[in-house]
Amino acid sequence: MPPLRKSYDAIVVGAGHNGLTAAAYLARGGLSTLVLERREIVGGCCVTEEIAPGCRASTTSYIASMLRPTVIRDLNLSAHGLRMVPCDPALVVPFPDGQVVPWWADRARAIQEFRTLSARDAETFVRVDEQLKKLARYLQPFFLEPPPEPSFRGAEGWWELLRVGKRFRGMTGEEVAQLVSFLTGSLGDFLDRNYESEKMKTMFLANNLYGKHGGPYDPGSALGLLFHLLGGGDGEVQGFYGHVIGGMGAITQALASAARKLGVEILTSSPVAKIDVRGGRSRGVFLEDGTEISSRLVLSNADPKRTFLGLVEANQLPEDFRHAVAGIKMDGPSAKVNFVLSEEPRVTGMPPDWTPPQRSLFTLVPSLQFAERCYDIAKFGEIPEELWVDCVVASNVDSTLAPPGKHVMTTFIQYVPYRLREGTWDQKRELLGDRVVKKIAQYAPNVPNSILARQVLTPLDLERTYGLTEGNIFHGDLSLDQLFFMRPVAGWAQYRTPIANLYLCGAGAHPGGGVTGAPGYNAAHKALRDWKSGHIKKPAA
Numbered sequence: 457m458p459p460l461r462k463s464y465d466a467i468v469v470g471a472g473h474n475g476l477t478a479a480a481y482l483a484r485g486g487l488s489t490l491v492l493e494r495r496e497i498v499g500g501c502c503v504t505e506e507i508a509p510g511c512r513a514s515t516t517s518y519i520a521s522m523l524r525p526t527v528i529r530d531l532n533l534s535a536h537g538l539r540m541v542p543c544d545p546a547l548v549v550p551f552p553d554g555q556v557v558p559w560w561a562d563r564a565r566a567i568q569e570f571r572t573l574s575a576r577d578a579e580t581f582v583r584v585d586e587q588l589k590k591l592a593r594y595l596q597p598f599f600l601e602p603p604p605e606p607s608f609r610g611a612e613g614w615w616e617l618l619r620v621g622k623r624f625r626g627m628t629g630e631e632v633a634q635l636v637s638f639l640t641g642s643l644g645d646f647l648d649r650n651y652e653s654e655k656m657k658t659m660f661l662a663n664n665l666y667g668k669h670g671g672p673y674d675p676g677s678a679l680g681l682l683f684h685l686l687g688g689g690d691g692e693v694q695g696f697y698g699h700v701i702g703g704m705g706a707i708t709q710a711l712a713s714a715a716r717k718l719g720v721e722i723l724t725s726s727p728v729a730k731i732d733v734r735g736g737r738s739r740g741v742f743l744e745d746g747t748e749i750s751s752r753l754v755l756s757n758a759d760p761k762r763t764f765l766g767l768v769e770a771n772q773l774p775e776d777f778r779h780a781v782a783g784i785k786m787d788g789p790s791a792k793v794n795f796v797l798s799e800e801p802r803v804t805g806m807p808p809d810w811t812p813p814q815r816s817l818f819t820l821v822p823s824l825q826f827a828e829r830c831y832d833i834a835k836f837g838e839i840p841e842e843l844w845v846d847c848v849v850a851s852n853v854d855s856t857l858a859p860p861g862k863h864v865m866t867t868f869i870q871y872v873p874y875r876l877r878e879g880t881w882d883q884k885r886e887l888l889g890d891r892v893v894k895k896i897a898q899y900a901p902n903v904p905n906s907i908l909a910r911q912v913l914t915p916l917d918l919e920r921t922y923g924l925t926e927g928n929i930f931h932g933d934l935s936l937d938q939l940f941f942m943r944p945v946a947g948w949a950q951y952r953t954p955i956a957n958l959y960l961c962g963a964g965a966h967p968g969g970g971v972t973g974a975p976g977y978n979a980a981h982k983a984l985r986d987w988k989s990g991h992i993k994k995p996a997a
Contacts, residue, residue, distance in 0.1 A: 481530075511862055
């Protein structure tokens with residue numbers, strides 16, 4: 457279907473959740489807005505897709521945690537069908553000795569469970585949990601506003617200093633030291649300092665480091681402890697984890713519905729070939745079929761490398777900027793394997809009186825040392841024989857995903873290489889799938905003989921199918937040198953780009969990856985402020 461007009465106030469490239477969020481806010485601000493999506497469905501990496509007849513899975517992202525409550529409320533997503541059910545327990549770790557440890561949402565119940573591991577660690581947990589949640593609350597406001605920009609000078613610089621400084625009003629010197637330690641320190645060192653039980657340490661490991669480079673003892677790996685305690689869900693609960701009824705695609709379907717209600721036009725199967733840039737200013741886009749669509753604004757939900765090294769001609773950007781973008785660390789370290797099963801996985805040691813929703817997730821990573829070895833193997837281009845596998849049996853919570861007698865299980869694989877030392881991912885795809893099955897069978901022996909269908913998404917598949925450069929689910933690694941005012945690159949962290957009227961609204965911008973909607977929200981508000989201030993000039997003919 458062709459666009460309804462030849463010119464719009466704003467064009468958004470990519471209908472991932474951030475692109476849809478940005479489009480909705482632009483339209484809410486009065487701008488005629490068009491979203492262009494290369495795939496036949498909206499959602500980007502936040503989708504629900506059929507992987508076997510009648511069986512649907514969250515093929516890529518799979519648990520809702522940090523979707524901004526402001527976005528949920530502003531766009532009234534519940535009225536557009538969004539429903540999230542809290543995961544409780546939020547985390548389950550089966551250990552090789554047959555013990556299964558849950559992390560219950562209720563803190564008193566969680567503490568009681570942790571006492572079975574170590575009475576001392578259970579008491580430490582109370583202190584550490586309060587400390588982490590307080591530090592996370594200091595970071596929370598930065599998610600829905602531009603990051604600090606140290607390059608500002610004069611009055612603008614003073615205002616920036618005041619804006620950032622007020623967020624830390626009341627913070628003690630000790631808390632500043634703790635925050636710096638979390639930003640720069642390692643998860644493993646933090647856990648070793650505070651906990652004695654290896655199983656207790658593994659509980660913290662099991663919900664951190666997803667999609668990141670580096671093992672648990674790498675500097676900066678402690679940051680995930682704070683990120684996962686940011687408020688999420690419509691109740692703004694710290695540390696929220698939720699199943700989405702209808703799969704993760706229900707989030708983007710709700711966003712698309714809300715955007716359309718606000719007047720946004722969304723075109724699928726409409727890949728953008730090039731952003732039209734002339735005279736240092738974006739003027740619209742060219743589609744792969746040759747269609748030209750003009751606009752005053754362009755917001756790209758594609759990752760920085762795809763945007764600036766692929767959609768924008770090289771001679772339209774400063775060479776030092778292109779060099780900085782080319783240096784962004786991608787090299788995605790994760791994969792997905794999705795299953796249709798004839799029976800629910802029976803995890804050894806899982807209590808028989810647990811309900812199906814309580815049996816809906818389990819993480820297979822036995823220790824910090826195991827995780828460190830996995831990363832050491834993967835970083836040299838090898839597929840680890842023993843893998844870190846995170847499993848979600850979504851059909852235990854949402855019966856609409858599979859017909860009676862069938863079950864849908866998604867698995868996220870941490871620490872596989874994008875670049876293989878030998879062979880190709882097309883050659884090694886099934887090897888990865890087989891190793892995932894082997895790992896699961898160690899904990900749920902009935903799984904191998906119950907597999908009816910299997911979908912393996914390697915890092916290369918994530919790139920080719922979902923448009924993630926080098927298969928990186930976060931549009932760039934979440935390391936300290938690629939966060940805050942360094943994201944996507946130094947000097948360009950506030951959504952604007954070296955090209956006037958072109959903005960970055962995806963996970964490659966602050967605050968980064970995950971299904972949050974924050975980059976889309978922030979980029980749209982930046983663009984709207986520029987529009988209202990007269991900063992956006994209509995391109996000359």
